[in-house]
Amino acid sequence: MSAPSLVFGWHDWLNLFVHFLMLSMMSLGGAISTTSEMQRYLVERQGWLSQTQFADSVALAQSSPGPNVLFVALLGWNVGLNSGSVTAALSGVAISMIGIMLPSTVFTYQVAQWAQRNRELRAVRAFKQGMAPLVIAMLLATAWLLATGGGKGGEHTDNWPLWLLTAATAIVIWRTRLHLLWMLALGALLGALGVV
Amino acid sequence: MSASPLPKPSSPPVLPPADPDRPRPTSLTDLFVSFTLIALQGFGGVLAVIQQQVVERKRWMSNEEFIEEWSVAQIMPGPNVCNLAMMIGTRHFGLPGAMSALAGILTVPLILVLCLALVYAQFATQPQVQGALRGMAAVAAGLIAATGLRMSVALTKNVIPLAACIAIAAAGFVLLAWVRMPLAAVIGLLGGLGCVLAWRGLKR
Numbered sequence: 001m002s003a004p005s006l007v008f009g010w011h012d013w014l015n016l017f018v019h020f021l022m023l024s025m026m027s028l029g030g031a032i033s034t035t036s037e038m039q040r041y042l043v044e045r046q047g048w049l050s051q052t053q054f055a056d057s058v059a060l061a062q063s064s065p066g067p068n069v070l071f072v073a074l075l076g077w078n079v080g081l082n083s084g085s086v087t088a089a090l091s092g093v094a095i096s097m098i099g100i101m102l103p104s105t106v107f108t109y110q111v112a113q114w115a116q117r118n119r120e121l122r123a124v125r126a127f128k129q130g131m132a133p134l135v136i137a138m139l140l141a142t143a144w145l146l147a148t149g150g151g152k153g154g155e156h157t158d159n160w161p162l163w164l165l166t167a168a169t170a171i172v173i174w175r176t177r178l179h180l181l182w183m184l185a186l187g188a189l190l191g192a193l194g195v196v
Numbered sequence: 197m198s199a200s201p202l203p204k205p206s207s208p209p210v211l212p213p214a215d216p217d218r219p220r221p222t223s224l225t226d227l228f229v230s231f232t233l234i235a236l237q238g239f240g241g242v243l244a245v246i247q248q249q250v251v252e253r254k255r256w257m258s259n260e261e262f263i264e265e266w267s268v269a270q271i272m273p274g275p276n277v278c279n280l281a282m283m284i285g286t287r288h289f290g291l292p293g294a295m296s297a298l299a300g301i302l303t304v305p306l307i308l309v310l311c312l313a314l315v316y317a318q319f320a321t322q323p324q325v326q327g328a329l330r331g332m333a334a335v336a337a338g339l340i341a342a343t344g345l346r347m348s349v350a351l352t353k354n355v356i357p358l359a360a361c362i363a364i365a366a367a368g369f370v371l372l373a374w375v376r377m378p379l380a381a382v383i384g385l386l387g388g389l390g391c392v393l394a395w396r397g398l399k400r
Contacts, residue, residue: 025273027273056316062336063333064239064305064309064312065236065305066302066305066308067238067242067277068241069278073309073310074309074310093310097306101274101278101302104272105278105282107272108269108283109291111268112269112272112279113286122395126392126398127391127394128264129390130356130390131387131390132263132350132361133390134364134368134382134383135263135267136344136365137364137369138372138379139343140344140369141372143340143341144373146336146337146340147334147341163334165331166337166338166341169335169337169342170341173244173338173339173343174342177252180244183335184239187332187336188329188332189328191326191327191330192327193327194327196327196330
């Protein structure tokens, strides 16, 4: 499926912006949790991106340094490119990133401020302590889902060297003070040589 | 705690760290640069790097403080690590600190990912490049698991008995990773249970 070519008016940009503003408040547990909704809207409903462009944007942002939310910038970039120019692509980046960040950031800032001011309250302390076990479970579950290919039919489930690499990384970084970049370099090297 | 500045309604409070001997970021520039460097080391997720740098190397906060901030950052809407960076910035320099940390974690990585998108087309089909990305993704998954395991030390100081903590964490893992129950339902169920247990444990 080749990239669609679009004629984008201001109301299209507005639609995109408003949609990302809504997704921002729905992105509980991280922007990545709204990926399927973005795919439905951008690819299936509006036809602004091809499925390949969408999947490549997510994969590229995952393998690039920085927060995973940057895949949203690439989605905006590609929507802009499909409508014809680099200027449009940069507008797409700005509109999608501001849209996805603004509401959640303002909201979280206010809540965090409130929680800090009232940090001696029994309810605030109970919330922070009470969430701790689940927070660890969420991290381990995320690691599990990433290691098994995000639940997309379990694409890595039979690749035991890859599993071994994930498990070895977890143990080495947990038990030693080795810098993370050494493990990433090792992973890249083993992958490039075709070992995993 | 009596020395903590009472917040005026107009200005957000800048709170002193719990331990006065603890190092802290020296300036807004320090925050920006620190978070830029943290973000640039974070392939496939930044949390592992934030924990290692902020808790174990820079020692801006303890493991217990970190997990408390992270529990708020992770439950709130929005990208978790951006929420966390913003909250750490706020702790030290209020709203300007929040903006510096957030700008630090996003700006340079954003420029980098756009450059990467520009050159991606030339290299995407090479098997070595695909292999390297696959290897790095496997390591990134391991890093997230290691962060969870490291933070689990904080559970021994939790008001909830350790056995109950482990039971909640295990149930959460099964529901999220294997049953694939929606996050909001798991937070309501197990997060609610944890809060009730912690509430009862906090005698005050």
